[in-house]
Amino acid sequence: MPEKQTKQVKRCICQECEKVFYALSLKAKWCSKKCENANYRKNRKPQAELEKLYLQQQAMQENSNAQQQS
Numbered sequence: 015m016p017e018k019q020t021k022q023v024k025r026c027i028c029q030e031c032e033k034v035f036y037a038l039s040l041k042a043k044w045c046s047k048k049c050e051n052a053n054y055r056k057n058r059k060p061q062a063e064l065e066k067l068y069l070q071q072q073a074m075q076e077n078s079n080a081q082q083q084s
């Protein structure tokens with residue numbers, strides 16, 4: 015396999031701190047691991063909210079089960 019293809023450097027804006035940074039990957043969204051982690055934490059829902067969603071989900075599943083049985 016010839017490795018001719020030179021990687022293109024992309025100019026990106028960090029989605030966390032909005033700093034300009036340069037990356038070889040198109041998928042890069044953050045300037046650093048620190049920003050990636052900060053963003054991950056921000057997007058994570060609090061446990062209470064997740065529990066509510068889980069209960070809703072369970073109720074919906076029970077509903078559809080009941081409908082299938084009748």
Ligand SMILES: [Zn+2]
Pocket residue numbers: 028029030031032033044045046049
């Ligand atoms: Zn950043």
